[in-house]
Amino acid sequence: MNKLELDRRAFLLGAGASLSASLLAKPAFAKLRNQDAVFASGFKSPDGNFGLALLSEDGELIQSYPLPARGHGIAANQNSNWAIIFARRPENFALAFDPKTHLKPVLFSTPADRHFYGHGAFSTDGRLLYASENDFENGVGKIGIYDAHSNFVRIGEFNSAGIGPHEIIMMPGGKTLCVANGGIKTHPQFPRTKLNLDSMRSSIVFIDAYSGSVIEVHQLPDNWSLLSLRHMATDQKGIVWIGGQYEGSAFDQAPLVAKVSMRTSLQFIDLPSKHNVCFKNYIGSVTINDKEGLVALSSPKGGQVLILDSQSGNVVKSHFTSGVCGLSPSQKSFIASSERGRFGNRNHDVNWDNHIGRLQ
Amino acid sequence: MRITIILILLFLSLVPSQAQSDEATKKVLSNVLIEYIQPRYLDLHRHAQKLASETEHLCNKPSASNLGVVQASFLSFTHSWAKIEWFRIGPVISKNRIERILFYPDRKSTGLKQVQRALALQDQTVTSLKSITQKSVAVQGLGALEFVLFGTGSETLQTDESSFRCSFAKAITQNMVEITKTLSDTWISESIASNYWLNPSAENPLFRNDQEALNVLMGTMIHGLEAIRDVRIGAFLKEEAKFDRPKSALMWRSENTAAMITKGLEGLLELFNVSAIETLLPEENNSLGDSTRFEFHQAIRTLNSLQKPIAGILTSESDRKQMEYLKLSVGYAMSRLDNDMSQQLGLSAGFSFGDGD
Structure with a gap:
């Protein structure tokens, strides 16, 4: 075990001690139980520290937890007490927290030769947690499998059938995972450097959640090989809406929005140019409000939230605010957050990370 | 009804981002274009032309002194590149031009292995501009050229007239000339790129x-x-x-x-x-x-x-x-x-x- 690994483990132990002192206070616990909806998001505070916040539907801060570094995506499941926030790449920790009870948070990590890519999904019964990971020495994407009933011990992995798996979602029915392989190779030695832009190839892959066998691979046409498919959401019919990030010139107007379903080819959504240009070639979050038949896509670079009709793909509305990215379906439509501190209709003195998880 | 519901997104301003530019910012953008982007890319292109010309001369008349000239010219070109390489906007991002100029980092020395293989096998496809641009980006640019000019076996460039190694170097330098010409030409005054740079507007894909x-x-x-x-x-x-x-x-x-x-x-x-x-x-x-x-x-x-x-x-x-x-x-x-x-x-x-x- 090298020093880097020793340092990392020591750091995680220290963070765990700090977390155990931050269990939910009783007033906060009561407040959580009285909410129609509870949201979670990672944040950076003005002193440079990172944390996880639980918020009400109107953006009120209910509870926060410290994190060892920046958190990113949230995984939650109705059949599990646990929700998870994953570290942003190239960190290797995740925090399991329980917003409903007094269970002690669990900080767990990938093996030393893997790191998280920031997203994951539960099995339908809440027993297993699937996480997008990087096997960085071999430059291949993995789906790590963790046992939610045993302190999130890692019990296996399978290939993501691509490079740089990012968002991962469980499809309706609970048998199939959908993985967005962003296609970009990274290595912790060069934390934020994209190592293979000359040969990158993104894909959407459907994987059997039980066996890990690849069911379908949907790739982009050659002329859009620099498009990285990273974020997505599925509706109840299994139509997956995808938001991409383009690695080519800002002068190009890449098609950033697509949809796909099993046994149906990936199809770009032809957005009006005036809306597409406002994404600045970068979509940071995608979510669906099934009840209202709406899809929302956000761009922190362009400050745009674009709302589409999920049936027709037509634009319903666009909204602008600086640094907007986090999105989640709310009771009545969507809630959004910005890196400048806006969450719902409230301002906070923090920078919100790119994603919001809805916990109830 | 749906519109009403969406209005619940109270925090989001309904006013699109302002599409305007004040004079002070215009001056900053103009300064960058005229005093940095344009002269830096022009300097890079001129260095590429010099390097290509001197490499051709070396291939025709190999000698220790001519190799020294090319090596010095290589360093000058890399320094000119280093001064603009972090400006990653526009054509330099297209068609893998950045990687074609310099493929780095190369964690597993993939590029080095390709260059060594090409040298060992005398792969003729790396000796012409047309064919080298179809090869891996790692053999097209400065990383490959550095090995050819300074790596094991580079001393043969002093003596072997019309050597395979020199033809490889020549093809890379010609590739650098082509790429840097595109970069320089794209940013000339009144070009689409320059206009995008100077004039933020709602329709401008670069900045609104x-x-x-x-x-x-x-x-x-x-x-x-x-x-x-x-x-x-x-x-x-x-x-x-x-x-x-x-x-x-x-x-x-x-x-x-x-x-x-x-x-x-x-x-x-x-x-x-x-x-x-x-x-x-x-x-x-x-x-x-x-x-x-x-x-x-x-x-x-x-x-x-x-x-x-x-x-x-x-x-x-x-x-x-x-x-x-x-x-x-x-x-x-x-x-x-x-x-x-x-x-x-x-x-x-x-x-x-x-x-x-």
Whole structure:
């Protein structure tokens, strides 16, 4: 075990001690139980520290937890007490927290030769947690499998059938995972450097959640090989809406929005140019409000939230605010957050990370 | 009904971003175009032409002195590139031009292996401009050319007339001429790219308003510094000396590592200075420009004593400490730009900056 690994483990132990002192206070616990909806998001505070916040539907801060570094995506499941926030790449920790009870948070990590890519999904019964990971020495994407009933011990992995798996979602029915392989190779030695832009190839892959066998691979046409498919959401019919990030010139107007379903080819959504240009070639979050038949896509670079009709793909509305990215379906439509501190209709003195998880 | 529901997104302004540019910001953008982008790409193209011409001459009349001329010209071209390489907007991002000029980092030496294989097998497809552009980006640019000119077997360039190795070098230099011509031509005055750069507007894919333009400009400087610190220095300087990797350093064969870092910092400082972005600061904070410059100068001064082979730097305790200090200095310059100046200008605090999450 090298020093880097020793340092990392020591750091995680220290963070765990700090977390155990931050269990939910009783007033906060009561407040959580009285909410129609509870949201979670990672944040950076003005002193440079990172944390996880639980918020009400109107953006009120209910509870926060410290994190060892920046958190990113949230995984939650109705059949599990646990929700998870994953570290942003190239960190290797995740925090399991329980917003409903007094269970002690669990900080767990990938093996030393893997790191998280920031997203994951539960099995339908809440027993297993699937996480997008990087096997960085071999430059291949993995789906790590963790046992939610045993302190999130890692019990296996399978290939993501691509490079740089990012968002991962469980499809309706609970048998199939959908993985967005962003296609970009990274290595912790060069934390934020994209190592293979000359040969990158993104894909959407459907994987059997039980066996890990690849069911379908949907790739982009050659002329859009620099498009990285990273974020997505599925509706109840299994139509997956995808938001991409383009690695080519800002002068190009890449098609950033697509949809796909099993046994149906990936199809770009032809957005009006005036809306597409406002994404600045970068979509940071995608979510669906099934009840209202709406899809929302956000761009922190362009400050745009674009709302589409999920049936027709037509634009319903666009909204602008600086640094907007986090999105989640709310009771009545969507809630959004910005890196400048806006969450719902409230301002906070923090920078919100790119994603919001809805916990109830 | 649906529209009513959507209005619940109360926090979102219904007013699109302002599509306008004030005179002060216009001046900053114009400064950058006229005093940095255009002259830097023109300089790069001229260096590429000189390198290609001298390489052709070497191939026709191989000699030790002609090889020395080409090697010196190679270094000059790389330094010209280092001064603009962190400006990653426009055509340089298209068609893998950045990787075709310089494929780095190459963690598993994939590029080196391809170059060595091409040399060993005398692969004729790397000896013409037309065919080399169809090959892996790793054999098309400066990494490959450095090995050809400075690596094992490069001494044969002094004697072998019309050698395969020299033809390989010639094809790479011609490729550099073509790419840099595109870069230079794209940014000439009145071009589409220049107009995009100078005129933020609602339809402009580059920037819709001043704030986006300044964000891109500030992001260029911050990300450039970050890459110099984490990728260029971080490639060889590890937490402990025993983990250092001198052969992962950029252009260690030509003893050009420290010079490339220096020129990279000088290029970013030049961008900062010519932009005069500090003139946009509130009057009470206009000393931030000087404090930022101070951090740049500290880093460049530190490098002045480190212009030597990287392996020697890493085995000298005092030089290695200087290199560690350099890393800190670059971080201080980043902090001045990211934490202080960006905040004062009301720009993104670097939290997301849209880097692939």
